[in-house]
Amino acid sequence: MPxxxxxxxSKKFGKVTAxxxxxxEIADGEFVALLGPSGCGKTTILxxxxxxxxxxxxxxxxxxxxxxxxxKGIFVxxxxxxxxxxxxxxxxxxxxxxxxxxxxxxxxxxxxxxxVRRRVQAALDMMRIQGFEDRYINELSGGxxxxxxxxxxxxxxxxxxxxxxxxxxxxxxLRLDMRAEIKRLHADLGTTCVYVTHDQVEALxxxxxxxxxxxxxxxxxxxxxxxYRVPANLFVADFxxxxxxxxxxxxxxxxxxxxxxxxxxxxxxxxxxxPGCAVIAxxxxxxxxxxxxxxPGSVEARVHSVLPTGPEIIVRALCNGITLTIRxxxxxxxxxxxxxxxxxxxxxxxxxxxxSRALVCACV
Amino acid sequence: MRTVxxxxxxxxxxxxxxxxxxxxxxxxxxKVVGAVLIILLAYFIIGPLLAMVExxxxxxxxxxxxxxGASPGAFTLFHWSRVLFGRTSVPMLWRPLMNTMAIxxxxxxxxxxxxxxxxxLVVRTxxxxxxxxxxxxxxxxxxxxxxxxxxWIVVFKNRQIGGAMGLFEYITGVSPPNWLSYGIIPITLCxxxxxxxxxxxxxxxxxxxxxxxLEEAAEMVKATRAQILRKITFPIVLPAILSALILTFSRAVxxxxxxxxxxLPVRFYVLSxxxxxxxxxxxxxxxxxxxxxxxxxxAATVYANNKxxxxxxxxxxxxxxxxxxxxxxxxxxRGIVAFLVAGFLAVGxxxxxxxxxxxxxxxxxxxxxxxxxxxxxxxxxxxxRYAQGEAGILRNSMILGGAWNSVRLALTTALITGVAGxxxxxxxxxxxxxxxxxxxxxxxxxxxLMPSIAFGAIYLTMFSTPHWIIPSLYGxxxxxVLTCAIKSLPYSTRSSTSSMLxxxxxLEEAAExxxxxxxxxxxxxxxxxxxxxxxxxxxLTFITIMREMSLIVLLVSPSTRTLTTMTYRYTEQGVxxxxxxxxxxxxxxxxxxxxxxxxxxxxxxxxx
Ligand SMILES: Nc1ncnc2c1ncn2[C@@H]1O[C@H](COP(=O)(O)OP(=O)(O)O)[C@@H](O)[C@H]1O
Ligand SMILES: [Mg+2]
Numbered sequence: 001m002p003x004x005x006x007x008x009x010s011k012k013f014g015k016v017t018a019x020x021x022x023x024x025e026i027a028d029g030e031f032v033a034l035l036g037p038s039g040c041g042k043t044t045i046l047x048x049x050x051x052x053x054x055x056x057x058x059x060x061x062x063x064x065x066x067x068x069x070x071x072k073g074i075f076v077x078x079x080x081x082x083x084x085x086x087x088x089x090x091x092x093x094x095x096x097x098x099x100x101x102x103x104x105x106x107x108x109x110x111x112x113x114x115x116v117r118r119r120v121q122a123a124l125d126m127m128r129i130q131g132f133e134d135r136y137i138n139e140l141s142g143g144x145x146x147x148x149x150x151x152x153x154x155x156x157x158x159x160x161x162x163x164x165x166x167x168x169x170x171x172x173x174l175r176l177d178m179r180a181e182i183k184r185l186h187a188d189l190g191t192t193c194v195y196v197t198h199d200q201v202e203a204l205x206x207x208x209x210x211x212x213x214x215x216x217x218x219x220x221x222x223x224x225x226x227x228y229r230v231p232a233n234l235f236v237a238d239f240x241x242x243x244x245x246x247x248x249x250x251x252x253x254x255x256x257x258x259x260x261x262x263x264x265x266x267x268x269x270x271x272x273x274x275p276g277c278a279v280i281a282x283x284x285x286x287x288x289x290x291x292x293x294x295x296p297g298s299v300e301a302r303v304h305s306v307l308p309t310g311p312e313i314i315v316r317a318l319c320n321g322i323t324l325t326i327r328x329x330x331x332x333x334x335x336x337x338x339x340x341x342x343x344x345x346x347x348x349x350x351x352x353x354x355x356s357r358a359l360v361c362a363c364v
Numbered sequence: 365m366r367t368v369x370x371x372x373x374x375x376x377x378x379x380x381x382x383x384x385x386x387x388x389x390x391x392x393x394x395k396v397v398g399a400v401l402i403i404l405l406a407y408f409i410i411g412p413l414l415a416m417v418e419x420x421x422x423x424x425x426x427x428x429x430x431x432x433g434a435s436p437g438a439f440t441l442f443h444w445s446r447v448l449f450g451r452t453s454v455p456m457l458w459r460p461l462m463n464t465m466a467i468x469x470x471x472x473x474x475x476x477x478x479x480x481x482x483x484x485l486v487v488r489t490x491x492x493x494x495x496x497x498x499x500x501x502x503x504x505x506x507x508x509x510x511x512x513x514x515x516w517i518v519v520f521k522n523r524q525i526g527g528a529m530g531l532f533e534y535i536t537g538v539s540p541p542n543w544l545s546y547g548i549i550p551i552t553l554c555x556x557x558x559x560x561x562x563x564x565x566x567x568x569x570x571x572x573x574x575x576x577x578l579e580e581a582a583e584m585v586k587a588t589r590a591q592i593l594r595k596i597t598f599p600i601v602l603p604a605i606l607s608a609l610i611l612t613f614s615r616a617v618x619x620x621x622x623x624x625x626x627x628l629p630v631r632f633y634v635l636s637x638x639x640x641x642x643x644x645x646x647x648x649x650x651x652x653x654x655x656x657x658x659x660x661x662x663a664a665t666v667y668a669n670n671k672x673x674x675x676x677x678x679x680x681x682x683x684x685x686x687x688x689x690x691x692x693x694x695x696x697x698r699g700i701v702a703f704l705v706a707g708f709l710a711v712g713x714x715x716x717x718x719x720x721x722x723x724x725x726x727x728x729x730x731x732x733x734x735x736x737x738x739x740x741x742x743x744x745x746x747x748x749r750y751a752q753g754e755a756g757i758l759r760n761s762m763i764l765g766g767a768w769n770s771v772r773l774a775l776t777t778a779l780i781t782g783v784a785g786x787x788x789x790x791x792x793x794x795x796x797x798x799x800x801x802x803x804x805x806x807x808x809x810x811x812x813l814m815p816s817i818a819f820g821a822i823y824l825t826m827f828s829t830p831h832w833i834i835p836s837l838y839g840x841x842x843x844x845v846l847t848c849a850i851k852s853l854p855y856s857t858r859s860s861t862s863s864m865l866x867x868x869x870x871l872e873e874a875a876e877x878x879x880x881x882x883x884x885x886x887x888x889x890x891x892x893x894x895x896x897x898x899x900x901x902x903x904l905t906f907i908t909i910m911r912e913m914s915l916i917v918l919l920v921s922p923s924t925r926t927l928t929t930m931t932y933r934y935t936e937q938g939v940x941x942x943x944x945x946x947x948x949x950x951x952x953x954x955x956x957x958x959x960x961x962x963x964x965x966x967x968x969x970x971x972x
Contacts, residue, residue, distance in 0.1 A: 073384035095893055104880075
């Protein structure tokens with residue numbers, strides 16, 4: 001059962017703490033995305049799993065093999081961890097042909113010649129790049145190179161796939177194609193995947209679970225929809241979603257949430273944290289309900305600008321000095337300077353402690 | 365009891381961890397290679413330097429000549445105080461130092477002016493025949509720096525020094541004054557005609573990397589040509605300009621050949637020639653003090669250069685994209701400017717070489733009539749009346765031996781430095797953020813700080829006697845190879861580091877994750893991929909060593925003389941035609957080498 005476990009793994013580069021006490025349990029067959037802003041330590045974690053960086057502390061296991069343990073003095077070099085990796089640059093060898101690139105790992109493993117040929121052919125078929133065997137890498141397009149890189153990773157049948165921003169060098173359309181390709185691959189082979197990206201759409205579409213990282217620590221490790229609906233803290237809330245979530249300051253008192261400039265909100269009794277504390281409420285743009293007439297619980301707002309994107313319309317509105325972002329369907333007829341009445345959708349507000357920035361109360 | 369067993373456990377845990385660290389170290393190839401390299405480099409670079417300092421601070425046996433009471437080996441400040449403040453300190457140190465400084469400043473300013481203007485004309489204007497101009501403009505830099513000095517002598521020699529009449533006197537009938545024939549002015553001019561090439565290369569590189577959009581943005585706000593040049597272009601290429609200035613200065617401080625040919629006849633000394641004279645007269649500690657001072661000056665300038673580059677690096681927009689570039693129209697000036705450039709290249713590049721070739725065909729020096737034409741110095745049989753009875757160079761076994769020595773030395777050095785450079789580059793690239801990588805990088809850079817003549821001086825005494833496991837190398841070919849290889853290491857390390865940064869990164873890791881051992885990765889990935897950089901570095905070192913004189917002039921013996929040092933001997937003996945024929949032979953070899961380099965590099969570019 002080739003799951004991956006990281007236990008209290010830390011890594012410093014000089015004075016920079018790249019990874020700080022990270023623990024992750026990745027089950028067999030999962031597709032886990034490591035998601036976070038640039039410099040948060042995603043690549044370092046991946047490279048520690050692969051064995052290219054040695055952690056300062058902690059323990060890493062792949063399947064039932066401990067590949068690193070500071071305490072037990074174990075370090076298994078990359079070549080003996082039975083992992084496959086796609087690098088951000090693809091790292092295809094320019095002095096070798098496509099065939100030689102893919103066959104390299106099999107030759108190292110001393111696989112018989114005819115089996116090499118058969119397996120390379122199978123990998124080429126799988127990635128639909130038959131007929132390119134004798135080309136050199138610089139004779140291929142970016143998308144074809146990507147396919148070769150994946151084929152090279154597959155062919156040795158590693159127990160784990162590691163991918164570091166594999167799609168970041170492709171243009172938008174190709175990226176969509178390759179995303180589908182990778183998802184299909186995972187469905188077919190069921191191999192455990194760890195996928196590094198800074199693109200949340202990529203993570204949301206591909207992963208079965210996502211680990212959100214910031215400054216070297218895991219902020220939340222959960223399924224995509226949970227991350228989106230119930231972010232564990234304000235960093236995750238702000239990071240997930242495009243356009244970003246609306247942030248409202250307020251205070252809690254006697255079962256009510258008083259939001260600055262946005263009126264009051266009823267908080268159910270059983271969810272009530274300690275009253276009187278300063279909180280921050282978040283509201284997704286699609287959870288702002290727009291009415292054209294005053295309704296109970298709604299507040300008046302003035303439309304600032306209207307930004308159609310095709311399938312939807314992003315509306316910016318000013319409400320008592322606060323700017324709100326609202327996602328509307330394309331049929332919605334709002335115009336700049338129009339006065340509208342808005343209210344939060346039932347059960348869509350999350351409440352966070354202003355000081356600790358952690359979730360105190362979800363789905364109010 | 366409990367505390368004891370706990371203590372034992374803690375002890376064993378730390379010991380186990382220490383063992384683990386050692387095991388990890390031994391399984392990290394770049395660290396092992398790096399550690400070996402650090403030991404070797406310390407031995408070959410730091411060791412000699414320390415030995416040199418020690419020599420200047422202790423009594424030497426040769427000091428007994430004038431300090432009979434001294435006990436050799438004991439500590440003393442005698443040498444330093446004599447060189448710095450003694451009776452002879454002015455002719456020994458201060459005057460050569462002033463001369464060196466004056467020449468270095470003059471040379472760097474002049475070369476910058478010439479190189480900068482030429483670079484601007486070639487890169488940014490519609491000057492005609494640009495390719496020819498830049499091809500000619502870089503020639504001086506691939507030749508020995510003193511070729512022009514030899515040509516200068518042919519033209520401006522005067523008869524106060526003795527010998528034959530120069531070309532200038534033959535034409536005008538006037539014997540040129542001493543200040544025009546020898547000393548600071550001709551030395552500065554000749555060196556500038558060599559080093560402008562360097563400024564040209566550096567500045568034209570910087571100019572062509574300036575994004576035209578930066579200038580167009582200024583044009584949009586209606587800035588004039590002059591304003592754009594002054595406010596946009598100039599500040600952007602300023603780092604390159606300062607770099608050219610400082611590096612030229614540092615090289616001019618260490619230069620040896622030109623001041624030998626144009627200074628010694630009138631006893632005009634700079635630091636390098638004074639160092640040589642001291643070494644020749646076995647005043648070793650004096651020579652070493654001068655060497656240390658030269659190293660100090662050179663190190664200070666390079667340090668200043670690094671500061672400037674680091675502070676301003678963010679300015680240079682080195683992009684990979686090919687910029688569209690609109691060229692400045694020279695308009696009516698185009699013809700005039702082209703004429704001036706052609707004139708300059710004719711006088712500065714073609715004429716000196718032409719004069720040297722011409723001179724080799726004169727039976728009697730200074731007689732310019734057609735009747736004096738001869739091939740004697742090329743193919744003549746020995747004749748006691750000419751060239752001290754030596755045969756023409758193409759049938760002279762000694763000179764052909766020298767040519768073979770030159771080629772052999774350059775090839776061996778290039779091979780050794782090339783291989784060493786691959787290893788040092790690998791360690792520096794892989795260990796960029798580690799102590800080992802930084803140590804190797806710093807150590808390989810050290811020889812760059814040492815002027816060649818000083819470097820040669822260090823090796824002369826360091827390896828003249830048996831030293832640890834190394835036997836005495838005095839007068840052998842090996843000492844030349846060793847010296848040249850170490851001195852070239854900074855260049856080969858630099859160039860291979862940049863290619864190793866790519867190859868040694870993900871390309872190697874991709875093989876590692878596939879299970880390839882280090883030797884396998886080295887053979888199958890690293891070596892094939894660094895072939896091209898290796899070849900380029902190999903050829904560059906080859907050319908550099910072919911033209912090298914100051915580095916080896918102290919180290920050659922009669923059996924290991926190269927073409928460059930033979931030129932020096934012939935000039936000393938006053939056989940100008942032989943000296944010039946040798947230099948023409950050398951220049952031909954270098955130009956052929958250069959041609960091959962360009963061919964190889966271009967064909968490789970096309971295939972890749
Ligand atoms: N080899 C290294 N040496 C020094 N610092 C490094 C090295 N690799 C990464 N870092 C630093 O560690 C932090 C995390 O880097 P990385 O894991 O590459 O982030 P990400 O992939 O999330 O962008 C960054 O601050 C980066 O500068
Ligand atoms: Mg990264």
